[in-house]
Amino acid sequence: MAISVNHQVQPEKWLIAPHVIRLETSIIREILKISSQPGVISFAGGLPAPELFPLEDLKRICGEVIEKYGPAGFQYALSRGVPVFVKLLAERATVSGCPTEPENVLVTAGAQQAIELVARAFIDPGDYVIVENPTYVGALQAFNYYQARYVPIEMDKEGMRVEQVETSIRKYNPKLIYTVSNFQNPTGITMSEERRQALVDVAVKYNIPLVDDNPYREIRFAGTPATQLKAIGGDAVIELHTFSKTVAPGLRIGWINGPKPILSQFEKVKQCTDLHTNSFSQYVIYEFVKQGLMDPQIEKIKANYLEKRNTMLHSLEKYFPAGVTWTNPEGGLFLWLELPKGISAKEMLPRAIERGVAYVYGSPFFAGGGGENTMRLGFSNPSVSDIVEGVKRLGTLLKEKV
Amino acid sequence: MAISVNHQVQPEKWLIAPHVIRLETSIIREILKISSQPGVISFAGGLPAPELFPLEDLKRICGEVIEKYGPAGFQYALSRGVPVFVKLLAERATVSGCPTEPENVLVTAGAQQAIELVARAFIDPGDYVIVENPTYVGALQAFNYYQARYVPIEMDKEGMRVEQVETSIRKYNPKLIYTVSNFQNPTGITMSEERRQALVDVAVKYNIPLVDDNPYREIRFAGTPATQLKAIGGDAVIELHTFSKTVAPGLRIGWINGPKPILSQFEKVKQCTDLHTNSFSQYVIYEFVKQGLMDPQIEKIKANYLEKRNTMLHSLEKYFPAGVTWTNPEGGLFLWLELPKGISAKEMLPRAIERGVAYVYGSPFFAGGGGENTMRLGFSNPSVSDIVEGVKRLGTLLKEKV
Numbered sequence: 001m002a003i004s005v006n007h008q009v010q011p012e013k014w015l016i017a018p019h020v021i022r023l024e025t026s027i028i029r030e031i032l033k034i035s036s037q038p039g040v041i042s043f044a045g046g047l048p049a050p051e052l053f054p055l056e057d058l059k060r061i062c063g064e065v066i067e068k069y070g071p072a073g074f075q076y077a078l079s080r081g082v083p084v085f086v087k088l089l090a091e092r093a094t095v096s097g098c099p100t101e102p103e104n105v106l107v108t109a110g111a112q113q114a115i116e117l118v119a120r121a122f123i124d125p126g127d128y129v130i131v132e133n134p135t136y137v138g139a140l141q142a143f144n145y146y147q148a149r150y151v152p153i154e155m156d157k158e159g160m161r162v163e164q165v166e167t168s169i170r171k172y173n174p175k176l177i178y179t180v181s182n183f184q185n186p187t188g189i190t191m192s193e194e195r196r197q198a199l200v201d202v203a204v205k206y207n208i209p210l211v212d213d214n215p216y217r218e219i220r221f222a223g224t225p226a227t228q229l230k231a232i233g234g235d236a237v238i239e240l241h242t243f244s245k246t247v248a249p250g251l252r253i254g255w256i257n258g259p260k261p262i263l264s265q266f267e268k269v270k271q272c273t274d275l276h277t278n279s280f281s282q283y284v285i286y287e288f289v290k291q292g293l294m295d296p297q298i299e300k301i302k303a304n305y306l307e308k309r310n311t312m313l314h315s316l317e318k319y320f321p322a323g324v325t326w327t328n329p330e331g332g333l334f335l336w337l338e339l340p341k342g343i344s345a346k347e348m349l350p351r352a353i354e355r356g357v358a359y360v361y362g363s364p365f366f367a368g369g370g371g372e373n374t375m376r377l378g379f380s381n382p383s384v385s386d387i388v389e390g391v392k393r394l395g396t397l398l399k400e401k402v
Numbered sequence: 403m404a405i406s407v408n409h410q411v412q413p414e415k416w417l418i419a420p421h422v423i424r425l426e427t428s429i430i431r432e433i434l435k436i437s438s439q440p441g442v443i444s445f446a447g448g449l450p451a452p453e454l455f456p457l458e459d460l461k462r463i464c465g466e467v468i469e470k471y472g473p474a475g476f477q478y479a480l481s482r483g484v485p486v487f488v489k490l491l492a493e494r495a496t497v498s499g500c501p502t503e504p505e506n507v508l509v510t511a512g513a514q515q516a517i518e519l520v521a522r523a524f525i526d527p528g529d530y531v532i533v534e535n536p537t538y539v540g541a542l543q544a545f546n547y548y549q550a551r552y553v554p555i556e557m558d559k560e561g562m563r564v565e566q567v568e569t570s571i572r573k574y575n576p577k578l579i580y581t582v583s584n585f586q587n588p589t590g591i592t593m594s595e596e597r598r599q600a601l602v603d604v605a606v607k608y609n610i611p612l613v614d615d616n617p618y619r620e621i622r623f624a625g626t627p628a629t630q631l632k633a634i635g636g637d638a639v640i641e642l643h644t645f646s647k648t649v650a651p652g653l654r655i656g657w658i659n660g661p662k663p664i665l666s667q668f669e670k671v672k673q674c675t676d677l678h679t680n681s682f683s684q685y686v687i688y689e690f691v692k693q694g695l696m697d698p699q700i701e702k703i704k705a706n707y708l709e710k711r712n713t714m715l716h717s718l719e720k721y722f723p724a725g726v727t728w729t730n731p732e733g734g735l736f737l738w739l740e741l742p743k744g745i746s747a748k749e750m751l752p753r754a755i756e757r758g759v760a761y762v763y764g765s766p767f768f769a770g771g772g773g774e775n776t777m778r779l780g781f782s783n784p785s786v787s788d789i790v791e792g793v794k795r796l797g798t799l800l801k802e803k804v
Contacts, residue, residue: 008606009606009609009637009661011611011637011638011664012663014524014609014610015524016667017522017524017525017526020522020667020671023670023671023674025670025673032478047478050473053472053473053476055473059468062464062465062468063464063465066457066461066464067461070452070457071453071455072652074455074460074649074650075455075650076434076646076652077652078435109676109680110677112675112676113675116675120419121419121422122416122417122418123419124419124420138674141673141674142674142675144674145674175417204410207412207416209416233411234411235413236411236413244478248476249476249477250479250680250682251680252678252679252680259413259414261414262416265423268422268427269422269425271428271543272425272518272547273544273675274514274515274518274654274676275512275540276654277654278511278652278654279652279654280650280653280683281680281682
């Protein structure tokens, strides 16, 4: 039978759902593409330091997983996650101060899928979500898909200004409260103890799910550990975790710790989304944790990032003009800068890339608009010498602007 | 500061979106849980034979990937997929008769995520989808989430009765046509050459996306290879692939081959869903394919499944009562049975499990209802001797019913 290829196909006229058409490409991912040009020092990403990936351990463990678990590491698995891994996650959470049972846990393809599951489960078109202003742009992207509206709450150096939350709840009847309580992306700010208690109280009072997106907690290289929202709030809190910042983002392993009836709903959605998370990677991280490699790995990361943060702070002092201010995070991956009013970080970006340095401008992080004079600098990925050189290049450019 | 755990939290009263509440747990996954009890021979799953996983090769390749690609295998990656892998997929598709460029490709977390992306992109609540009756229940689950309505098209031994499609298009104006053209799940039927051409013609004539879910094509152990819908239809066809049935489902690697403007839309959704697919697993499968291990692996699978299919067919002849009919698939993982009218495969299942044998009853595969007297038997996962024993147990039970 002759094959006829018909040239009248017009896929560009296929009817894509409007909320997909409206979806914008992630600005960070676009900047990452541009900034991966050779010669560009990039502060744009939240990429872990490549020199910290525990390659030798992972190599050994991959072999061990195959020897020890055989076909199980490659077969279809439960939507909740590989049972021994789920159990281990629950035990570790319990030890860290948040009593957790396996039924509270769902393993996800990174924290982004955890955010996406939360968004799907709770947001109907037009629903309000309380967010910090600014907040993580990947969360806004996931929420936008479900046509969320936002109640952006101002931040100061203690985090979200929780005293504004109750009024907002009364006015907008939001579906959920979303916070990045530790070393926030993008600002690096950590919520104070008083605010944590107050935020849990108001979430409980109005019975609104409090989502704590918590990828950076373990990477604290200065100051005193904060009490976790989940430890204070228990079932009032849905906590989102990831191994992307501690072991390896490429393995796409995150998890949710939340109330059992809610996790059952998430599990159904997970099932029809992608059946289950990569089982081999779950076994690899399970063994990594079980063999006691996590704590030394985190110590390595903290030492590395502390040096890089310090280098960035010193370089900013040295090369940046007066009138620019920045945060001093006690952990995590990001510094947040405010330029003098009137300077647009977005407009400046192409010039910066010409000079061989990239960053993410701050405006997309603001659900409520504004922030044109802000930018996020990630210090985790570049080398110490590149941090000095990149800040110098950016400072030189800024001095021409100020 | 004292920690107060508030006991008034009522997560069961949180407002979950109605379409999530409505979502049903996958019947297959539930049956898989039940049938994994010790002593139960399970024909319920579409699980590959565990003895076929290329454990030694995968172990060696995991080590090689880490040595060769270093941190890249563990770092964040592009939403489209790891570029060398995407290029290889496009080249292999081209060689197989479907001219494909890297821009036509998106790597997904298994074929289930590919289906989910299609569903998201095209289905608004109430939209019609043309499906085979019966069809893959995981696709129905993904489509149900977006509140699809169905136009179920009858099947015969040549597959979907395509002559009914044009009338249905005029009547229902469907958003897409979904088919499993090769060794269909659940029936094992392959669409005839004439029907393939006719289906593409009608999809092109009305410019409706034709989705060919194609996980089983390579596992043909008898008969003549069919011309692929994508080879006939080009950009009229969105083809969904997976490595789950050839290498390992636990690695969750699938991919989409479709028109460029549509793939750009899928890419945006992929981004906000889970950023990108596991990069380490992409490198592992890339090396597996590049090292020429795919063809011998597929030969091993075909020999194994042919023997198992034959064993099942012989056992059905031997142990089953008159009045039961079944398909004789030339590939894939499934046989499809029709019991005498009046026997409910669903009602019989608990009894079958008591007797130590499990299957999936057929009714959930029918978007249009019916099929109470049908069942799907998967022959890929159990051993040859378990196939004989399981069919015997089921036949004994059935003889009591007929």
